[in-house]
Amino acid sequence: MEFFRSGGARSSASSRRRWPDALKGQIVAETLEPGATVRGVAERYGLRANRLSEWRRLAKDGKLVLPADEQSGDEAMFAPLVVCDAEAPTPEAEGSAAGRDVRIAVGDVVIELDADTPAKRIAELVRAIGARA
Incomplete structure (x- = not known):
């Protein structure tokens, strides 16, 4: 039963499991599904949540490839978010912005949101949405 729950992870002589990168990517991709939590996915595979969070960091850094979505063919990935308050527009740029x-x-x-929404509020909303996903 353990073999099926682990998805094919192999145990070494020191009783440490070795997870193939493809399986790590699949597990990380499961955490990106709507309603999924790191803790829930980790428990399903018999992992510690901090190990799965470490794999998520690897994926965010581009060091772990996530599988493509079978229906759309799109590869799952993390997108960087940069939030900063805009400086006051100059008269030349005011028309374009x-x-x-x-x-x-x-x-x-x-x-x-309106263009004048403070960066702090945008960041709060992004965190709230991210916590839900």
């Missing part, structure tokens, strides 16, 4: 809103889309959730 006017009317631009901030749009945050995660799965089916789409939030549209």
Whole structure:
């Protein structure tokens, strides 16, 4: 039963399991599914949550490849988010930036904010959405 739960991870003589990178990527991708939690996925595979978080960091750094979504063919990945308050627009740039809103889309959730929304508020919303996903 352990072999099936571990998805094929091999145990060494020192009783440490060795997880193939492809399996690590699949497990990390499961944490990105709507409603999934790191703790829940880790428990399903008999892992510690901090080990799975370490693998997620590797994926974020591009050191662990995540599998493609079977339905869409899209590769799962982490996207960097950079948040900063914009400086006051110059008169030349004011016309080009006017009317631009901030749009945050995660799965089916789409939030549209005014362009003058403070970066701190945007970061709070992104964290809240990320905690849900």
